[in-house]
Every structure is written in C-alpha cells, then in structure tokens.
Amino acid sequence: MSIPALDMKTPYLELQEELDAVYKRFMRSGWYVLGEETRAFEQEYAAYCESQYCIGISSGLDALHLALRACDIGKGDEVIVPSNTYIATWLAVTYAGAMPVPVEPDVKTFNIDPDRIEAAITSRTKAIMPVHLYGQPADMDPIMRIASNHSLRVLVDNAQSQGARYKGRRTGGLGHVTAHSFYPGKNLGAFGEAGAVTTDDAQVAEKVGVLRNYGSQIKYHNRYKGFNARIDELQAGFLRVKLKVLDTWNDRRRERAKQYIGGLQDFPNVVLPVVPQWAEPVWHQFVIRHPRRDVLQTRLREAGIGSLIHYPIPPHLSEAYSDMGWKAGDFPLAEDLARTVLSLPMGPHLTAQQVAFVVEQIRA
Numbered sequence: 001m002s003i004p005a006l007d008m009k010t011p012y013l014e015l016q017e018e019l020d021a022v023y024k025r026f027m028r029s030g031w032y033v034l035g036e037e038t039r040a041f042e043q044e045y046a047a048y049c050e051s052q053y054c055i056g057i058s059s060g061l062d063a064l065h066l067a068l069r070a071c072d073i074g075k076g077d078e079v080i081v082p083s084n085t086y087i088a089t090w091l092a093v094t095y096a097g098a099m100p101v102p103v104e105p106d107v108k109t110f111n112i113d114p115d116r117i118e119a120a121i122t123s124r125t126k127a128i129m130p131v132h133l134y135g136q137p138a139d140m141d142p143i144m145r146i147a148s149n150h151s152l153r154v155l156v157d158n159a160q161s162q163g164a165r166y167k168g169r170r171t172g173g174l175g176h177v178t179a180h181s182f183y184p185g186k187n188l189g190a191f192g193e194a195g196a197v198t199t200d201d202a203q204v205a206e207k208v209g210v211l212r213n214y215g216s217q218i219k220y221h222n223r224y225k226g227f228n229a230r231i232d233e234l235q236a237g238f239l240r241v242k243l244k245v246l247d248t249w250n251d252r253r254r255e256r257a258k259q260y261i262g263g264l265q266d267f268p269n270v271v272l273p274v275v276p277q278w279a280e281p282v283w284h285q286f287v288i289r290h291p292r293r294d295v296l297q298t299r300l301r302e303a304g305i306g307s308l309i310h311y312p313i314p315p316h317l318s319e320a321y322s323d324m325g326w327k328a329g330d331f332p333l334a335e336d337l338a339r340t341v342l343s344l345p346m347g348p349h350l351t352a353q354q355v356a357f358v359v360e361q362i363r364a
C-alpha cells in the first residue's frame with residue numbers, strides 16, 4: 001500500500017463534472033476579473049463563515065496583509081503572533097511594515113497560549129493575530145477579552161480552519177477581521193491561488209475591497225496606494241463548487257481523526273493532539289508528536305506512507321528573520337514542536353483502510 005501525505009488528485013475527480021462546467025461557463029463569459037463568480041462566492045462564503053462581509057483576495061498572505069493595512073497597522077506598530085505558525089502569518093506583519101512579536105503556544109493544542117499574551121503587550125502593540133492552526137480553533141474568548149482591555153484589534157489567520165467551530169461558532173467570524181487561504185492543499189482549496197477576508201466591520205470591508213484593486217473604487221480615482229490582490233474569477237467559480245461539499249469533506253476528516261486517536265491513544269511515545277471541549281476542529285492536519293520523529297518518519301516512508309513536518313523551522317529561526325537577532329532557545333516551546341511534530345496522512349479522500357495501515361505501521 002502506498003499512501004500520500006496529501007492526495008491532490010481525487011478531489012477533482014469527485015467533482016469533475018461541476019468543475020468542468022464552471023470552466024466552460026467562465027471561458028465563454030468574456031468576463032475574467034471581478035465578475036459574477038466572485039460576487040456570488042463572496043456572498044456564499046460570508047454566509048458560511050457567519051460573517052457580514054467577505055472580500056475575495058489573491059492569496060492568504062495577501063488577505064492577511066490587506067487586513068492589517070485596512071486596520072491602519074504599519075510602521076512602528078507591533079502585532080502579537082504565535083511563535084508556532086506558518087511563516088506567512090509573520091510575513092504579512094512584516095509586509096505591512098509592523099513588527100511581529102511572538103508568543104508561545106499551549107503545546108497540547110499547538111495554538112497561541114492566551115495566558116502568555118498580556119506579558120507581550122507594549123505601548124506599540126496594535127493587534128493580536130491568533131492562528132487556528134492545523135484546523136484547531138484557538139481559544140478566542142480570552143484573546144478577545146485581552147484585546148478589549150487593551151484596545152487592540154484581533155486579526156485572525158484562518159488559513160487552515162475553514163469550517164471549524166469554536167463554542168458552536170464558525171472560526172471565520174470570531175475576530176475583528178479574519179483572513180483565509182484557499183491554497184490547493186487547504187480544507188477549502190482552489191486549483192491555484194486564492195484567499196479572502198471576512199469581517200463584520202463595514203469600514204474594514206470597504207477598505208480591503210478598495211486596497212485589493214489598486215486603491216480605487218471608481219476607475220482611475222485612487223484613494224490609496226493600493227495593490228493588485230484580487231481573487232481570480234475562475235478560482236472563485238471553483239471555490240463555489242467546493243464550498244458546497246466542505247462540511248461533508250470536513251466530516252470525513254473527523255472520522256479519520258477519530259480513527260487515528262482510537263488506534264494510537266494507548267501507544268507509548270506518541271503524543272496525540274488534544275481537542276478542548278469547546279472546539280470542533282476540521283483536521284487540516286493530523287499532527288502527532290514523537291521524541292524520535294525523524295526515525296518514525298523514515299520508517300513510515302519505508303512502509304510507503306507519506307508524512308509531512310509542519311513546520312521544521314520556527315519563523316524566529318528562519319534565515320528570513322535573521323536580522324531580528326533571535327536565537328535558538330528564545331522560544332523553546334515552538335522549537336520543541338519543530339523537533340517533534342509529524343503530520344500523518346489526512347484528507348477527505350483518505351480511506352479507513354489506509355488509516356488502519358498507518359496506525360498498524362506506527363505500532364510496528
């Protein structure tokens with residue numbers, strides 16, 4: 001048996017007829033940028049996220065960046081970010097001209113630890129940027145409370161958690177502004193690059209919409225030095241098809257996660273992800289920890305099982321941020337996760353037999 005870490009081909013096959021129809025409709029429309037598909041997707045995705053507004057954006061990174069800009073966060077400002085995240089969260093802050101200030105995670109859930117946030121707030125802090133990592137919602141109530149006490153914005157990176165719920169509510173509508181990525185491997189994945197911003201704040205929504213389009217709403221009248229960060233019309237059409245099956249596909253992921261947990265919970269050295277009782281995760285990744293992670297990964301590879309490491313280098317130790325002077329030991333929890341995490345095969349087309357095989361091989 002050969003099991004890829006991520007199956008990128010079967011999603012198309014399951015939806016082929018509908019996706020091909022979108023393509024044909026799009027090609028014949030003669031309208032290729034910011035058209036009907038985009039408008040319809042924005043409405044449907046806002047409703048899905050239980051959010052007032054949705055603005056389609058070119059990528060998740062651009063969505064984070066424009067969310068920061070729309071909140072007037074930039075030079076001289078600090079933004080609290082998780083030490084344990086994909087580097088894009090930090091890059092968006094850097095793009096905007098602000099400074100990322102890392103806060104360590106709760107290692108049981110991998111997400112930013114609310115109890116550590118207040119110590120990182122200074123007079124320059126403008127926002128907290130939690131990430132719902134691996135499909136698992138961050139603990140938003142204490143984060144919103146801290147933000148309210150210190151008059152901060154909460155900008156959320158929901159790139160990995162489309163459809164997840166926190167205390168019954170969708171993660172797409174919890175913060176002041178939320179950024180989404182539809183990179184192909186995400187739970188709601190396009191067939192190319194795409195992203196979105198959701199918010200209940202009319203002013204932020206309006207500004208993001210203008211910023212994505214050269215800073216202009218009326219053609220050739222430019223209010224801001226904006227960007228070209230528009231969602232691709234064809235991708236918006238594809239995403240409408242995939243949005244319809246997102247909950248079903250997330251349910252399949254939950255079944256597989258349940259199976260992994262059942263099969264590995266009593267097994268020594270394998271540390272399983274913990275799901276707080278208020279969380280309904282969508283298992284973007286199924287991430288275990290193991291003290292000899294690299295050996296385990298090699299053995300699985302030899303058995304034909306793909307796995308991935310999210311992420312091997314925490315952002316503060318990446319070459320890109322070497323100018324900041326951070327060193328090994330500065331954020332030990334994130335560094336320990338980088339050494340021990342392993343993402344097992346996961347996805348809506350992973351079968352029960354495949355998971356059983358992975359579990360069997362890990363136990364062997």
Ligand SMILES: *Cc1c(COP(=O)(O)O)cnc(C)c1O
Nearest residue numbers: 059060061086088089159181183
């Ligand atoms: C994928 C991802 C992004 C970036 O999204 P793109 O669409 O690839 O630009 C940002 N943050 C996190 C946590 C991600 O996983």
